[in-house]
């Protein structure tokens with residue numbers, strides 16, 4: 001089938017590549033000429049495991065092409081996927097300007113029936129807005145071409161995006177038109193073979209399903225973080241509590257790890273956007289508000305521990321940071337806890353020596369060259385001469401370090417573990433103090 005994807009970011013590129021991989025003829029459109037040039041010359045603008053190989057393979061097979069030409073995109077595909085960003089507006093609601101711009105562009109250039117498939121995460125009611133936008137442009141053009149708008153939210157996880165798309169837990173298709181639902185079912189058939197995972201529902205429920213999923217996951221994290229702070233206060237160990245509650249199948253072990261807060265391009269913005277949607281309609285979503293408030297506080301926790309440990313005397317100190325991306329296996333630093341931490345350290349007059357397996361370039365792009373930020377070529381170089389080691393992202397390679405080497409390299413022997421991933425008793429045995437989340441310090 002012929003498919004067009006507007007937006008070649010994490011979602012658009014992965015969707016395009018995976019649809020091409022099963023034999024479709026995919027044209028990806030993006031407004032960023034640098035991104036398109038890079039893709040056309042065989043590069044990939046983001047880090048995502050397995051993505052480079054699939055882009056290369058499908059480009060070479062001629063099934064995957066890239067352009068900045070929106071008109072060519074509209075002419076190409078029966079399916080017109082919208083996978084552009086929906087960043088937070090000033091009040092936290094989703095900014096729909098990019099989604100609506102794509103809708104107008106499709107309406108401007110279409111000359112036959114088109115299916116607009118919304119993959120971006122958008123508030124309930126957006127499909128109606130998209131349809132209105134298209135109708136207005138078509139009216140101005142003096143035509144009444146047929147079209148459909150489908151809500152098809154994406155659930156992929158950065159770091160495992162290809163696998164999530166290829167083997168989805170569910171495929172949500174929101175449309176009131178049974179014929180369009182069947183066309184989407186056919187497009188997704190290669191990803192839906194072992195058993196039926198396609199869930200067909202009305203458009204509004206599909207739009208809300210995406211927010212509901214992210215809000216639920218964010219709630220689990222904030223709940224555990226709230227509990228971890230209580231555990232510290234009452235002298236309990238949150239890791240023991242975690243194992244104790246996770247064994248109940250109604251609770252389960254997934255997504256109940258305590259830590260220094262969630263980040264990324266989805267949870268923070270989606271929880272806020274859902275809160276705003278509810279507020280705009282006169283409902284006070286108290287739980288959602290608390291989920292974000294707890295997370296905001298959690299992102300300052302490590303800095304507060306450091307501040308307390310050094311009696312507020314941080315000026316002129318240097319700290320090693322392991323992990324900058326918002327989670328492992330991605331270079332995405334949107335709303336990452338590392339950013340709150342680094343900025344607080346800089347405000348306090350301290351400097352940072354940081355290492356991340358893939359997010360160094362992204363860090364350079366965000367912060368540029370500055371004297372209080374040294375990006376090192378490996379994890380141990382970051383620790384050299386630092387006043388403490390802070391673990392912010394739970395990359396596998398940080399889990400079993402040589403505590404003896406860390407002790408030797410640090411000028412002040414203390415580890416702040418923002419993800420509870422290293423063995424504190426081993427750190428302590430090597431002569432390091434160890435502070436973590438939701439447990440008593442080992443000093």
Ligand code: NAD
Nearest residue numbers: 007008009010011029030031032084085086098120121154
């Ligand atoms: P992104 O910022 O990585 O990519 C968006 C792309 O859209 C950019 O390359 C931008 O240049 C392009 N763009 C903007 N306006 C355009 C236009 N008019 N025509 C063509 N291209 C245009 O964003 P992302 O992370 O891929 O997220 C896209 C959407 O998917 C968001 O709504 C997000 O909430 C949602 N989502 C993201 C994830 C994730 O893990 N990143 C997962 C599920 C859903």
